[in-house]
Amino acid sequence: MNFKEVPVSCKNVFHGHLIDVEVEQVKTPAGQLAQREIVRHAKAVCLLVVNKEGQFAVVKQWREPIATTTLEIPAGKVDERDGGSSLHAAQRELNEETRLSAKQLTRICGFHSSVGFSDEYLTMYLATDLSPVKKQLPQDPDEQLSLQWLTVEQGLQMIDSGQVTDAKTIMAIYYLKGHCDEQR
Known part of the structure; x- marks a missing residue:
C-alpha cells in the first residue's frame, strides 16, 4: 500500500528565531488534495x-x-x-x-x-x-x-x-x- 503524499506547493508563512512554519498542498495516494501545516524546527x-x-x-x-x-x-x-x-x-x-x-x-x-x-x-x-x-x-x-x-x-x-x-x-x-x- 502506498502512503506517500506528493507536495504540490509550499509556502513559508512564518520565519522566526526558533521555528519556521510552512503550508503545503499535497496530493494524497488516493488523489485528494490536502493542506498540511508544518513547523520546521x-x-x-x-x-x-x-x-x-x-x-x-x-x-x-x-x-x-x-x-x-x-x-x-x-x-x-x-x-x-x-x-x-x-x-x-x-x-x-x-x-x-x-x-x-x-x-x-x-x-x-x-x-x-x-x-x-x-x-x-x-x-x-x-x-x-x-x-x-x-x-x-x-x-x-x-x-x-x-x-x-x-x-x-x-x-x-x-x-x-x-x-x-x-x-x-x-x-x-x-x-x-x-x-x-x-x-x-
Whole structure:
C-alpha cells in the first residue's frame, strides 16, 4: 500500500528565531488534495542527567505556550556553536542548564517530538559520572531555570499527578525506571 503524499506547493508563512512554519498542498495516494501545516524546527538534544545517588535532574521553567511552569529534563537546540554536532550540543546544554560535565555521555535514542505537525528531531543522551564544570558557559538570556533532583519514584508520581507533562521528560523517566528494574 502506498502512503506517500506528493507536495504540490509550499509556502513559508512564518520565519522566526526558533521555528519556521510552512503550508503545503499535497496530493494524497488516493488523489485528494490536502493542506498540511508544518513547523520546521532545528534538531535538538535532551539529557537524562543521573547522579551517583540515582537521582535525575530536571529544570523548572516557564513555558508560555502552555502558560505554566514545567519540570523538564535539560534540553536545547543544536545551533551554530555546535557545528551540527548533537553530542557537542548535549555537552554545552549540560553546562548551561546544570553547570555539570559528564565523563560518560551516551546516546540513548533519537525521536521526533510530534510528527503530526512538526519535524523536530531530538537526540536523548544519558549523562553520568558528573562533576562541576571548570568554566561556566553563559545561560540563554531569555531562560530562568531552577535545577532540581528527583528520584525515579518521585518522577513517576509526578507523571501520575500531572505535574510532569513534558513528553521527553516522561520518556526519560520511564527509560530510567526500566533500567532500575533491570538492575534488581
